[in-house]
Amino acid sequence: MCNIPSEIYPSSVVRDIDNYAIYNMEISTYDLMLEAGKTIHRFIHEYFPSIKKIVLFCGVGNNGGDGFVLARLLMESGLNVIVVKIEPINGYPEAAEKALSLYLRSGGHVLTFEGDVDFLAKLNADLYIDAILGLGVSRSVTGLYLEAINYLNSLDSPILSIDIPSGLNSDTGMPMKTAVRADITLVLVALKQGLFLGSAADYVGKIFFESLNITKKVYDNFKPSLKMMDASILPAILPKRLASSHKGSHGTLLIVGGDENMGGAVSLAAESALRSGIGMVKIATHPKNRDFILRKIPEVLCYGIVKRKQLEPLLGGINAIVLGPGLGKSIWSKELYDIAINSNVPLVVDADALSFLSKAKQKRNNWILTPHPGEAGMLLDTNSESIQSDRVNSISRISKNYGGVVVLKGHNTLVMKDKDKFPKVCRYGNPGMATAGMGDLLAGMIGSFLAQKISLTDASLAGVMIHALAGDSASKEGEKGMIPSDLIPYIRKLVD
Structure with missing residues (x-):
């Protein structure tokens, strides 16, 4: 054959x-x-x-x-x-x-x-x-x-x-x-x-x-x-580490999210970002999440944000933002969203941030949107059934309406940049990955690659493929009962 x-x-x-x-x-x-x-x-x-x-x-x-x-x-x-x-x-x-x-x-x-x-x-x-x-x-x-x-x-x-x-x-x-x-x-x-x-x-x-x-x-x-996406391109996409490099050589990522009692999402995004080769991760989250996150991942800098003015200084000296994991839909959430979305820093817009975006209808060229079918439905004022019945047309419309790069998640995830003639599709992945938190891992990985100065398209492709391949490796021990953290060891191997 x-x-x-x-x-x-x-x-x-x-x-x-x-x-x-x-x-x-x-x-x-x-x-x-x-x-x-x-x-x-x-x-x-x-x-x-x-x-x-x-x-x-x-x-x-x-x-x-x-x-x-x-x-x-x-x-x-x-x-x-x-x-x-x-x-x-x-x-x-x-x-x-x-x-x-x-x-x-x-x-x-x-x-x-x-x-x-x-x-x-x-x-x-x-x-x-x-x-x-x-x-x-x-x-x-x-x-x-x-x-x-x-x-x-x-x-x-x-x-x-x-x-x-x-x-x-x-x-x-x-x-x-x-x-x-x-x-x-x-x-x-x-x-x-x-x-x-x-x-x-x-x-x-x-x-x-x-x-x-x-x-x-x-x-x-x-x-x-x-x-079709082709994993053989990954070595050419991923940056090489020079012997003289230091943490500042590999980018700084800010993750904004984690409303009260939702710190697990930013924690997963941060860990996957670190295992994807980023030099430094900063987290802006609800103050009640700070101790939990630092106990779990002492390698990050974690800031408890009460008022919007506390977030503004963190926007300097960073290379990319992941906005949305566990963000919630409260007044606090909206204030953090407004500051991050209006910065000039390259963005990965995920989860609850997409809900806010669907009401604002903004368009820019330096962000990556990562909706699942339900969130894609919000962006297009329709429902997930409509998205799933025509995924190619749906991602094309989101790309045209919002700009940047769109990652339409689901089995056979699609990636498309505004002005592209057609999307790319990922054949890797398995049903064991259909569990809460997998999207947070993906957002952290894409944000990590973006902060390492990989292009929006390549950061998206690398994130999607490595995420799916890590899931396939983890599934060898069984698909049922797989959780996002099972993928972390394989992510590290795949980026090296």
């Missing part, structure tokens, strides 16, 4: 790539379908070498055609193959019809699914292939397609989806009422943006990719809508 490429496309562009390749490489739609079948056949023998019996669910369009080609090849290699066909209303496209005809002429048999789930239960295969629906799903799945998908999702045997799990919207990553929960998705021709957005992580399983021998010259004619 090919390495997964960095470019990701909307479904309309994927269709254009298909058509361009067919025309310019002088191949037919069936030729491409045949190559897809051969590729999937090879993958199955490599990845599932001991299986004996396979059931293929084939539906409409060329996705079903890929399944018919695959069924013939599997049958010819001696495997027990059963094809379950879901009859399309308007018939098959020409290439898929040819693939079905060749399968039947080779001695293959087809069962037509008419809703008899009890009959399907008797098939009992080692592997199920989902070739039901492809890119064209734009409305709710109903009828026999819904029943077939629900049946597949009830199975314990592994499921391999061809190109995209059936029922998953290839642009938004949202299930169209339902979608196949695949163990593996073998993506063909080009990565579809819906595989990395919305709720896709609940459906796609492990992703593999094959270009079907489409050349780079073909891809060069098309613009992606997303680009």
